[in-house]
Amino acid sequence: MKPQFTPEDVKIISKETLFKGFFQMVKYTFKHKLYDGGWSQPVERELFERGHAAAMLPYDPIRDEVVLIEQIRVGALEHENPWQLEIVAGIMDADEEVEDLVRREAMEEAGLEVDNIASVASYYPSAGGCSERLDVFVGQVNSLGAGGVYGLDYESEDIRALVMKRSDAYALIADGKIENGASIIALQWLEINHEKLRLEWQR
Numbered sequence: 092m093k094p095q096f097t098p099e100d101v102k103i104i105s106k107e108t109l110f111k112g113f114f115q116m117v118k119y120t121f122k123h124k125l126y127d128g129g130w131s132q133p134v135e136r137e138l139f140e141r142g143h144a145a146a147m148l149p150y151d152p153i154r155d156e157v158v159l160i161e162q163i164r165v166g167a168l169e170h171e172n173p174w175q176l177e178i179v180a181g182i183m184d185a186d187e188e189v190e191d192l193v194r195r196e197a198m199e200e201a202g203l204e205v206d207n208i209a210s211v212a213s214y215y216p217s218a219g220g221c222s223e224r225l226d227v228f229v230g231q232v233n234s235l236g237a238g239g240v241y242g243l244d245y246e247s248e249d250i251r252a253l254v255m256k257r258s259d260a261y262a263l264i265a266d267g268k269i270e271n272g273a274s275i276i277a278l279q280w281l282e283i284n285h286e287k288l289r290l291e292w293q294r
Contacts, residue, residue, distance in 0.1 A: 100124040104133055115140040141223035146180035147193035148211075148227075148277035149203050150257070151234035152289040157260045157281070158201050158237050159274070161251045167270075176253075176263065177271045179203075180225075189226050197230060200241050201252035205230040207292050211280045216272055227273050229281055231292045257285060 101123045110116040117138045122130050149158040164175045181196040183189065190208055197203040211227040234254050242248025261282050263269045269278070281288070 095126065096124055109137065137220065139221040141182065141221055143183045143189075143224055144180060145183065145189045145192045145226040145228065146178050146273040146277065147197060147205070147208070147230045148178040148274070148281060149197055149201060149205070149232040149234070150229050150281060150285075150288065151232055152285075152292040154234055155257050155285070155289070156234040156254055157257050157278075158203060158232065158234055159253050159255065159260060160200050161253060162242070162249060175271055176269050176274065178274045178277055180273060190228075193228055193230060197232070199243055200248070200250050201237065202239060202241055203232045203237060205232055207231040209284075209288060211277055225273055227277050229277060229288065257281060
């Protein structure tokens with residue numbers, strides 16, 4: 092399917108930085124072409140600027156185990172459970188390659204070295220108001236002896252790494268225990284592709 096419009100069919104009228112801290116908020120005013128012809132009236136939208144990020148599900152193909160992490164999340168502070176089960180993830184530094192990012196985060200958040208990496212998806216988690224584009228991977232690790240508490244003190248991280256059977260982790264989706272989109276996508280992809288990965292990564 093070919094999109095009807097291209098970036099040339101949008102005109103940015105103005106761009107204003109409303110807030111700049113750990114994250115950034117920008118206000119855009121723009122016009123765009125309409126499906127029925129002509130141009131829209133000026134549209135104002137606030138954008139949460141997060142940049143490029145990546146996430147990876149650590150998978151041991153020999154033991155058929157995954158490593159998930161658990162940490163407190165500000166977005167869930169006033170919901171049912173502020174501590175969320177997730178896969179390792181982070182925001183890309185300047186001039187950093189995406190695979191280098193997930194390898195770094197695997198070590199920082201779970202103490203894991205990563206061998207092979209398989210690409211799963213690249214998507215916008217919330218394009219209606221956030222710039223973040225997220226690349227998702229599954230990475231080969233050795234889960235023997237994995238687990239424990241990790242994180243960077245200067246980022247106030249307190250992260251627990253958990254080792255579990257792939258099938259048990261997948262069941263957590265149906266139980267509603269995993270509420271993070273990238274984690275659900277990675278676990279569902281692994282459920283479909285684990286046999287292929289086990290053949291490829293155990294050679």
